[in-house]
Amino acid sequence: MPKIRKQYQKGFTTLDNTPLNDESLSWKAKGLFAYLWSKPDDWDYRVTEVARHATDGIGSTSTGVNELEQAGYLKRKQKNKNGVFGDSVWTLSEQPIFKNPLTGNPSSDNALTEEPYTENRKLLNTDLLNTNSTNKRTSKNNMLNDARHTFRDVHNLWESNWGFPNGIAEQDLTEWTKKYGADLVMHVITYALRRNINSKGADRYLARTFEQYDKQSIKTVEQAERSEKQHEQQMSREYQSMGGRRRPVHVDPVKKDYTPPKGFDR
Incomplete structure (x- = not known):
């Protein structure tokens, strides 16, 4: 052998x-x-x-x-x-000592709550998003331009629309807020909600978005909005170049390329 x-x-x-x-x-x-x-x-x-x-x-x-x-x-x-x-x-630990022998789940003293995502949770109107525990409604313009958002605002915005974040999402939100600031994290979550990203794919979508931000040296909400506007203008030009006969293929702004549908010639 x-x-x-x-x-x-x-x-x-x-x-x-x-x-x-x-x-x-x-x-x-x-x-x-x-x-x-x-x-x-x-x-x-x-x-x-x-x-x-x-x-x-x-x-x-x-x-x-x-x-x-x-x-x-x-x-x-x-x-x-x-x-x-x-x-x-x-x-x-080299032994699985943090697993509860009765439930098979991680020990209850783990402070990073592992509650599941709420897959079918109804998304709120993204023009009037909840940003605190009192469900105060704030216009999207004020939300994006206000430079005083905190991690608590980020956490509440996520929870209001996707359910309580699990341990991985909680840690990622903490790290992103420290690195990019709460305003930019709020902006990305808002953009994801407008694109109907569901709770299951939210953390991964945000991670890919921030990876793209790093490549483009985007550090502020204004820079992110400028990039999104350029993307929309590009999509509009593609639509017009086809004579408006058909809708352009959607391109994810955090991806640079895509695979056209069968029969579509770039």
């Missing part, structure tokens, strides 16, 4: 075989666990940072982290001071 020969080098990592032999885990989750285990305690354990060190991307990395959390090998607790969410603390 085939055999493997190992050549040991310096800089190795000592790891219990339990997670590697756990057949309930995907190969992605196993590899991700080994990578995280090799890092020092003071390393930057954020999904966006972890994703930078592989080709999977933020969405794929998030699912791997979530899988480890659901299996009990990872626990994430987010600091909460006076209602303001801060950095999260990740705790890894």
